[in-house]
Amino acid sequence: GLFGGEGYNHEAFLKQLDNVKKDDSIKGVLLTVNTPGGGTYPSDEIYEKIKEIKQKHKKIYVHMDSMAASGGYYISAPADKIYAGPQTMTGSIGVIMSSIDYSGLQKNLGIKQNVIKSGEHKDILSSSREMTSEERDILQSVLDDSFNR
Template identity: 90%
Template structure:
């Protein structure tokens, strides 16, 4: 038996055994958490940032990290963003009648088209409740970060913020030459010519490229319309700006993608004035502490490790899970 085959068998055994162990741990922790949290009324507590009028409040939400579905970016990922938690916070803002405005601090290169659109729709629902929504951009609010910012009543950005990158991207890796050099062949049985359209084991055909481009064009058109409606901007101007490039805060203000340049305190003051309450209480949501929080953290850690394990397995197995992204790749 060749060394390559022995190594492949060892890797396969590690993956299978590791997958069983991690799945068992994840299931155990999930069960304990679900049973324990059934008595918890709300996973969030409110932390006051600025004392003031509690009948006219401003909810301060922060989106930091790549916009991904689920509860985190994985063991080896850089994102600490929790999509499920963030959507629940947006729901709380929508339902709470004492909240008259929302400040959304954004620091993200964007992310998945689907979770970005979920956030967009939640923000639209909040606005339909006659609540003001202001966005403050920190270091970066690009692509999906701009997508979710576009419906805001006002967009502020710091002097050194970067934004824009309006567009969609999809990419995959072609391992075919490497597999050829290693003497590895993949047997594919498929029901249609394009079932393995993003296979990493062969070159993409021109027809397949056209098919995928048509999918991206639909997502891009939606992005353009969202910017057009949110910024009250002619479509031809949006398309001219939407060539994928990023803009400085100064450029973005000049071309109409943001309203003002300033820091968070300036944004809050403007929002307080807009809701006609210069003394409005400002608060943020924090994860509830104690017993339930500990189980939540444990569940998230196991979930992140399992996701990372699956990512490694996916690379080894040459699986392709490429999807359209509203993401700035710098």
């Protein structure tokens, strides 16, 4: 996969995109995308590099392989043309965060966690207690900011 499968090196890929941008003999790029997605930061880095290449008046073509979801869809968006087959799975734009609340189980087992922290929200995703509405609002804001980027 694009963001963490065998053989993918994010820094090397960014360097390749930089080389494409700098090489005036290159008039266009065909990028094959095959990924279920990935982190918002690496996806955004690739997206921005693709936009930089386009600013050099180079064409970007994307071939969506079997899957181009989430971050894969995002990095494909600035392309001049996107090619996808009828079996290509694409879409699924969004940002997700989850946590598990084991506090009820811990209470039933007589387990109590002692927390020492230096900031009010240092344990915001603690699995040892229920999330507060304020914490939920903070995390939702973080996800919304990332999604609306």
